[in-house]
Amino acid sequence: MNLFCVGLSHHTANVETRERFAGHAETDCILRAAGCAEALLLTTCNRVEVYGASEERVSTDEIARCLVRKVDNTTEEYALPFYRYEDTRCVQHLFRVASGLDSMVVGESEILGQAKKAYESARASGAAGPCLHRLFQRAFHVAKQVRTHTDITRGSVSVGSVAVDLAQRIFGQLGNCKVLVLGAGETSERTARALVSRGVTDLRVSNRSSDRAEELARLVGGQAIRFDEWPAQCREIDILITSTSSETPLLTPQNLSAMLRNRIDRPLFIIDIAVPRDVDPSVNEMEGVYLYDIDSLQSVAEQSLALRRKQIAAAEAIIAEHIADFWESISRKLNCKAGSAKQPVLGETPLRASEL
């Protein structure tokens, strides 16, 4: 039995090419008609991959033809940037994909859900047989182990989630935090929504246009505050998200120190996503004030990404352990099947606990 993976990903093809070979509803059937005993199509925004098992080798061109969308008849005009992995390299590739090592954002966990969905779909249609069943079950197990035993998913890699992550590192539970959103822009709204999703209930919105403030307050379940009242609010709040279009800084160490006079033991987290900035950078030097502007949030996101990249070696080591074990196990099963008709077929043998 030949186990293989043929595909395109963000590493090898641009989005237009990936769109052309995204497959369609009948791809599974066509692949099986082309000679694949088992076939599974994994399609995400960053990759199109076919995992298959066949008695005879099915060529990459043949698989590419199966993947081309029905409306497209111009396949021959392009050199196809498909990659192909067979046997242990196919196993290694799937384990890396499921663990998020091959993703555009290293360690992202969405791919695992997409792989599970693709497997479920193939299993339901009967396209995935015992070989792919074992392969994917083991891949899900490996992905879980990689996430548990390394920091590959640690830290946030988008600006909005970094802000929320930092708030949790300062305040712990956000349920008791008071948040003021100053300026009702789109990024403020996204960050405010993220905070609400993590338990914030006391959210105040202030904007030069009171209509917009009221609208945003209604959308995020907060309370609108008149714009001239925001300095007084700074005495009470824990988190300030600011994104006004002011040309000069609204907050300086001078005016902020007066606002913070009686709150020495309560930290203030300021997220300044305005350009030009609403908060004087020297505010960060004040006691108990943690100021993050758009660049520093971006920098934290990049640090998280760098931290994740450092984990690749540890993740690869876990994967390497599983490849040898899995390949030995599946080869034994396949040999048994080939050697004796009386032996149970692969799909009928009970799975080991590690494969469940």
Next chain:
Amino acid sequence: MRTIVALRAGIFRPGQFNFLAIGLGFIFQTAFLSIRGHALGRCPLTNLFEVFIFVAWSVALIYMLVGPAYRLSLMGAFTAPLVVLLQGLALIAPIDVRHPVKLPANPWLEFHASISLVAYGAFALACIAGVMYLVQERQLKTHQLHSVFYHLPPLTDLFAAITRLLWWGFALYTLGLVSGFFVGQPLPYVQVVCAFAVWLLYAAILQGRHLRRLAPKHVAALCIIGFTAALTLLWGITFTAQMPSPP
């Protein structure tokens, strides 16, 4: 060591290992103090060696009481080096000097000494939480977040733990100090002055915190300074008490 290596490699996972490792060490410490106590026929606090072992035992005891309660799983990685340092000093330095005569048992004196040293354990943990606070605070201020950042507790949780440990340590230390008046024998003047100096230092930190005159960062720094000073004074007190009296 295991936790430090894991943190450096970015593969630390919170678990029961630190707690179990320190718990095992605590059992051995307890066994040692028990054997020594039976041999002496009193609480084993007769020389600097025993005092250091007792302080290390108190640190482990307080860690086991507060570590899991405040979910400070990583605190074990900070606590273990302090315990190793205290016990290492006790083992390496030639301070296990036996008294020439067997000291008589004095329940008040033993209570005074032991409760004061358990208070030292709480102050040591406050110092460790202070180090953790300053590490976390520094990373947040400089925007340079390392792997350890994601494993340390939130700033507000750490500060709450520091405050509670300070109050516990202060209450126990006050109890130890008051019980010193009932020992029935005159205590050395230097010892009394040093004990009051430590008490006043921690009273000032707590007062500053209570009146909101001290920022959390300063409280954390003072916990480190305070414990270092208290440990130095403890060494001084015990060392001078061991010196032969002038004829």
